[in-house]
Amino acid sequence: MVHPDDGHRSEIVMDAAGRSCEVDEEDYISGLPDDLLHNILLRLRSTAAAARTSVLSRRWLRVWAHLPDLELGNFRAPAAAVDSVLDSIDAAMAASQAPAIDSLCITVEKENRTRQLPLSAAIPAHRVIAWLRFASRRRLRRLNLSLPADDDMAARAPRRRVGGEEKTMEALPIDLLAMERATSIVLDLGHRFRLRLMMIPPPVAGGSGAFTKLTALTIIAAAVERRELEALVSSHCPRLEKLSIIGVKLLDGAGAGAASSFSMRSDSLTSLYIHLRESGLEEVVAPRLEKLHASGDTGFHVAAPMLAEVSWQDVHRAYLSNGVLRRRPLKIAGAARSLRRLCITSPSSVGYLLQRFDAVDWLDLTLAVPQGVEAYRTFMDDMDNLPKCETLVVSLIAQFHGFVPSMLHLLRRCSHVKKLVVMIIEHRDPPPLSPSSFCSTACPCRSPDIYKTDGGIALDCLEEVEIRPIGPAPVGVVAEFVDQIFRLDAAMLKKVVYQQSPFRPDQEGYEKVRSMYLSNPRVEFRQLASTKQGCDSLVQ
Incomplete structure (x- = not known):
């Protein structure tokens, strides 16, 4: 058995006279350095499972709290359990004592994707903002935030109907400059929030104000202002190599309506996966781009001399039944034959x-x-x-x-x-x-x-x-x-x-x-x- 107070293991054996006695047995695992224990707990791939090891002994009480990787939330949340899931995420962050976080993954999904569940009110913006502030303070390297899709909002972002009235989507500010160590960010917002990319002050010569570490960025099912996204890709991410923009609604100004056009230029981008909702991408200039996966209502112009892989999905009928072109096709310039x-x-x-x-x-x-x-x-x-x-x-x-x-x-x-x-x-x-x-x-x-x-x-x-x-x-x-x-x-x-x-x-x-x-x-x-x-x- 294990003594909860000291982590020592003891075994009940019989002596020569047939009497039972307790013999101490060394606990080799608990005696390992914290770094090795962290490596063991990370293999559980769940912060909740790692936290449950605290019942083993006093030695294990705070081992999990220093983990550099946090896997929070769940993958199938019944409607009635959503509040407790969100509370557990907040509690885990409050208990975390790691000065720097390598990876933060937060996942909340519906129990049944085909069933309507009242999750809209269960995930308010202030909760998500608190999670992002935690990531900023802990000098995070990799962030993966996945929220359940709001089916009612998906077709009408950036506005949704609540109680018979049209409500504007809540703004979700992302202070990218505060996450200066981040190399990979995935934001799947489920058509719930209008993403505000806080990039002040603007970048200047020498890299000050630029998001210099980021190499991979994914934004899914969100509303984003066109000028902010253009500035992010073209000016603030000099090392960005992989960019995915999926199901994103581009806004013109302060979310007043859909943006009429959008262009981007990146000297570092090697892979682009893009699907925009009700917005027109005009041009992509990327001298190092090798992989392009694009889909949408209409094509755009691509200037990419290094292009080696192309995937194009025409999600709507871009042609009349007699084969006459009615929308702009995908145009590729500069690439090899x-x-x-x-x-x-x-x-x-x-x-x-x-x-x-x-x-x-x-x-x-x-x-x-x-x-x-x-x-x-x-x-x-x-x-x-x-x-x-x-x-x-x-x-x-x-x-x-x-x-x-x-x-x-x-x-x-x-x-x-x-x-x-x-x-x-x-x-x-x-x-x-x-x-x-x-x-x-x-x-x-x-x-x-x-x-x-x-x-x-x-x-x-x-x-x-x-x-x-x-x-x-x-x-x-x-x-x-x-x-x-x-x-x-x-x-x-x-x-x-x-x-x-x-x-x-x-x-x-x-x-x-x-x-x-x-x-x-x-x-x-x-x-x-x-x-x-x-x-x-x-x-x-």
Whole structure:
């Protein structure tokens, strides 16, 4: 047993006469230096769990309070328990005695993300401001603040309706200069607050007033004044390398309305992930930018000569059903004609971006060709501009137009592809219907000529094809596509893999396709099961 007062361990044993006696046994763990004990407690990855070790002995009472990393809050907070969660966060900060904090992570989430819970009033601004002041005083290095999404506010930030009246979102001041040691900051505010970036005095020559240590910044689901964000990125963060701005509402002035335009320039930025809500990004100038992931209602101009990876998601239909451009596309200037990776998610035409590059190591296209003859012809024209690539990943909705004809037309421009991954996406709204329900007999996807493969499709480098249905893809469509693959001029083709999705599996369709091609030695079947840890495992 352990004596609570001294940390010594004793054991009850029997002596030679058969009588019980207590023998002291040294407690090797409690005798370790504080630094080693801190290292042990940090492996618990929870400050609450570390604090519970104080019941072991008097030696352990204050060990956890000197931890340099704090993991506070919880990941699933029932509505009734939110106040106690917030109180525990405040109590842990009050008990902390570490003069400097390397990492502070505060997480409060809904118990069920799909259920409306009254958390808006449970997390007032003064609580969050106190947490941020704590971070400033303790010379913090890494900050991660994640609040639950306010579903009622998400669609109307920076204002929300309370009791029938429109209320302005509470301002949340962030004194960045006070956190001069911070290297990484993540602020996920759940559309609850208007973020005020306090940067006074402005930077001057020599770095005074600049946020010189910050290398990674993430702002999610918040409202931010345009001029403050521009100044932060362009002037106050000379070492900023990774920037993520996701679901952010840009304001013009003191939160009076949405900003009409936004631009940024950074000589240090290497990675940019940006998605703005109802705001137009005009220009990004970043000489060292290597990775760009962008999505939004409209494109913007990018000047980045070092660009190597581009991911563009057109979240709304940027084109009319006849393929006519109605919004500004993404324009990339200064970059080389080749990329390591290009990922495009678009409901329609993508030719304006595909023709920008001559060669891409990994090309990933997620397409939904709109209804109509003109839209399909635009799709065919876009595929004429397909850059050379070694790995091609195509996600295509099968029901709008003929899936197999669409893929065959795309493959006519893919003579250098070594690996082809095809994802057949189930279209849920409207329900899946036959191809004739979506396009007329005049549509090119209905033409018999498009099935001609003799001499027209030469895939001299193709070695492997993976087919991954997402949802219950029509068995006939899958079988027809597999059959067409073996008809192609692909002398190097070694195998065709049919892989079932672990998230929306179609067991019946999987078994039907498997029974059709089980005897073919070049067709391999895989089933992936989702594990509790969120990883995929192969089911033999």
